[in-house]
Amino acid sequence: MSSHEHETYDVVGIGFGPSNLSLAIALEESRANGLEGGINSLFFERQPSFGWHRNMLLPSATMQISFLKDLATFRNPTSGFSFISYLYASGRLSQFVNNQDFFPTRQEFHQYLEWAQAQVSDRVAYGSEVTSVGLRPGADPELSDRLRLEVADAAGRVSRVVEARNVVISTGLVPSMPEGTDRDERVWHSSEFLEKYRRMNPAELRRVAVVGAGQSAAEIARFLYDELPHAQVWAVIPSYGYSVADDTPFANQIFDSGAVDDYYFGTEQTREAFWRYHRNTNYSVVDDEVIRDLYRRSYDDDVRGIKRLHFLNLTRVTDVKRAGAETRVSLQEGPGGGVRELDFDAVVCATGYTEMEPTRLLGDLDRYCLRDESGRYRVERDYRIVTEPEMRCGIYLQGGTEHTHGLTSSLLSNIAVRSGEIADSIVARRVEQNSERAARALSSPL
Secondary structure (H helix, E strand, C coil): HHHHHCCEEEEEEEECHHHHHHHHHHHHHHHHHHCCCCCCCEEEEEECCCCCHHCCCCCCCCCCCCCCCCCCCCCCCCCCCHHHHHHHCCHHHHHHHHHHCCEEHHHHHHHHHHHHHHHHHHHEEECEEEEEECCCCCCCCCCCEEEEEEEEECCCCCCEEEEEEEEEECCCCCCCCCCCCCCCCCCCEEHHHHHHHHHHCHHHEEEEEEEEECCHHHHHHHHHHHHHCCCEEECCCCCCCCEEECCCCHHHHCCHHHHHHHHHHCCHHHHHHHHHHHHHHHHHCCCCCHHHHHHHHHHHHHHHCCEEECCCCCCCEEEEEEECCCCEEEEEEEEEEEEEEEEECEEECCCCECCCCHHHHHHHHHHCCCCCCCCCEEEECCEECEEECCCEEEEECCCHHHHHCCCCHHHHHHHHHHHHHHHHHHHHHHHHHHHHHHHHHHCCCC
16 A cells, blocks of 8 residues: 555546546547646546446447447547547448448447547556545645545455545446345346346246336346247336337437536526426437337237237336245236236346435545535536535536436436536646646745
């Protein structure tokens, strides 16, 4: 630990998924564009290597956003970190164009992300988890321009202490399970699907349930139906069937970078209207192609006189418990309907995520962070937490800002512009702080 004790960085990123990868690229390109001295940065990631939703890289799954909404293009169309640059480097640019498709597979997009991170990997420490962020011992927040971060290794031991003028927190969303449901070797969240599925003997999976109404639920139901021709697949859906995602041109404007300003500077009525009218662009909705695939499979079953794909609409999970080698699930049909029990060999809960919550990580530092009337962090337009005036360090959030910045606060759709705004803010603040230090030096007596 001593060899790293006095490391100081302009930026330390906590978490290294696509958002902070995009930030690392933005900072790299700001250096290339002639910023004197550059911004030195380091990112910590608790995973042993880069990975983004690895357990949902299903063979048939495609991206839900255009390949142009990559890590850099909307911020810098000439970036060498774009998806097009990746295709060119991979020797597949012509083939991709001939494919005439704006939406690559999720597997190919993950390969692109891995390609991009390899170019900035010297600034990433994998297998490292930031366990606390705070002021240096005895430091006055009004005088100190640095925060102290403790970093644990894979064994949970504090192995490194670094200091940062700014921290950017991007620890990702937290998997959400139905109330009272715990994960085990037979009950999975969609975020761990492929890993858990591959541990099973497919022949033992004869009755499987997929809980949820969104894209992941529908994709997993389709995957299991195709992979397990001997199995019964039950889709447990709280709505009346799957709802289609609105990806029409006017609705997609909600993901434009300009929509962030409309939301951030809008009235409460404006923000409410955003959610009321446009939740169906992203939440609990499914691509039209996947819905049609599932319906076609169900219809073909009817034609052949078999029934392998079951849809339990307007149904919620009320209890999950082990019954011998099987998992017994209690299901309520409709708000006032009865409860029935079904046994399954595996249950997959594609029940979404909750927002990133950095309060525990910030510890005592949280008292300098201001909150709104609902107890949520107040956040500046540049994604920096509003702090008490004496706090000179910057604490930025990549995620957990839907209440201030709207739908795109944690989505890939606006990732390049969002990271660019954070990078610009960090650069501007450093220039301002350097000017203040120079002015104090000139005014000090010899």
